[in-house]
Amino acid sequence: MSHALVIGGTRFIGRHTVEEFLAHDYDVTIFNRGTHDNPFADDDRVEHIQGDRTDDTDLQTASLAARPDVVVDCVAYKPAEVERATEVFSDVDAYVYISSGDAYGREEIPKREGETPMRPCTPEQAEDDTGETYGNRKAEGDRKVFAAAENGVNAMSVRPCIVYGPHDYTERMDYWLDRVDSHDRILVPGDGQNVWHRAYVEDVASALRVVAEEGEAGEVYNVGDRRLVTLDEMLRLMADAMDTEVELVHAGERELAAGGLAPEDFILYRDYPHVLDTNKLAGLGWESTPLDEAMAQTVAEHRESDRDGSEHDPGRDAEERVLDVLDTLA
Template sequence: MPTFDTALFVGGTRFIGRHTVEAFLDAGYDVTTLTRGEHDDPFSGRDGVANRSGDRTNRADLEAARDAVDPDVVVDFIGLHPSEVREATDVFAGSRYVYVSSGSSYVPGDVPMREDHTALHPCEPEQEADDSVETYGPRKAECDRAVFAAAEDGVEAMAVRPMLVQGPHDYTERFGYWVNRVAENDRVLVPGDGGSLLHRVFVRDLANALLLVAEEGEAGEAYNAADRSAYSLERSLELIANGLDTEVEVVTASERELDAHDVDPTSFPLYTPSPMLVATEKLAALGWESTPPTEYVAETAQAHVDSGVTGPEDSLDRAAEARVLDALNAE
């Protein structure tokens, strides 16, 4: 296997990219991030990390970065539209190209969802340029197909499909919602029976997966990235409480009980009515391992508390939660 030591990240200064920069630095790479400069650069002044200002939708910016860096590896964190991935795989045809996709590419149904078996969402032409949440899965699936097409043309292009990513610096605050609830309250409301199963992956494990696929992955392949063990929403709260050295009473509520108070189960972050699990043998076959949830949830929970994370703005507010808890307590 040839030795790689130069990486270009399209994106790379926020959440997943931030941890991936660290993983590549630890592996001996020089890393350059290509960003528009709209967010603070946590690596400013750091040895081994450079930043170029540019727009990934501008081919000239991609070509300038390619020519300046001459990267062995390119990791694309922010490809949201198929046209962007088609262009990137063309511009970076001489590098090992790793596209950060999503488990949302899959049509739900299989348990678990497998890279070479489960169908991907179709994507209509009018969806390709859309930016709505509803088209996210189809767009990611079409981006994956762009990766596969590039590989057929000889590009060393691969896709990694993470499930729900958790860890420090998570700006989505989805897991932070539950951390805040456990940290601030003795009783926490959970939709359904608490058994909601949404596969997760620790962000540093994902960073290591991206490094591993960049170096050892096979062109034209996709790799699921998720914990080698899965745990329920209720178990999440228990792990958070253990990590924060506190206690929590998990109170479950059925859809009917929630509806009585005009509460939609989907207003709870990380809730899924049907299991969303992926097979992880393919990535594990490359030598990848995941961190035990008991370890990384504790670290993540403390990081969220220290950062004052409370959850997404559109998640269930505490007043609505309290009304349901009071009603259940009175029964």
């Protein structure tokens, strides 16, 4: 395999995926609508085909123009898009679909490929565009991959959990990074021991390449940090990477209510642990980045960016009210 076509390829996971394949001596073509800045515009190693992946003619044109050995599909959000892509790219050496840990339909620890049930998906959900059906649509996309594999297509899925790292436009991690960088006292919902499995973006990119090279048709592979950390541990990793110290102040539901807040108002908080088993992927030779190294890279790029996670901010004034109540009770 020598030529990779990345559908998407300019923002977050796609951007790192392009860099991963380039680092392993692939020729790379990106295929997207061109609505976002292209970080590879001046890189003569990366070709760009502009088009809409939901347009059958554009997708077919991209296939004929690029003639890829590997296709990584970063922006398939509806099952029909996966089905069409596996038809158009049926002859490639590997088609890898980015699914999601949200495709799992039952809360259990850990969630395992082929064991933990997947979410159902109704015809109405398959055509929906809201966040409420995201996991349903990703699960149905996996089923399209399985069906394609049964028909002889070398199609596989990769299921990341929450992805973090440089160039994360979702700004989920940026909220907490900004808090640690800007304040000495950080309000933490609950006891700080909740666990929401996360995946460093460069590890997701390497997983996509490893699965393309070593994976089996019709299989799905979870990807996430091999060592999980609690919310408290994540914040201390941030503080270490920033060479600072912070006081983590825990607040339960009653204390948070003093500021009109609830635990769910804080991004990356999850009451029930979300943990993916990554042994299957590790069995292909994949490894994850040490957490301190991953956080150091995340912090460095965050500080260079203008992202502060403000869209996820429950309000510092409200947090201060809760901190005042806790000080009074101390």
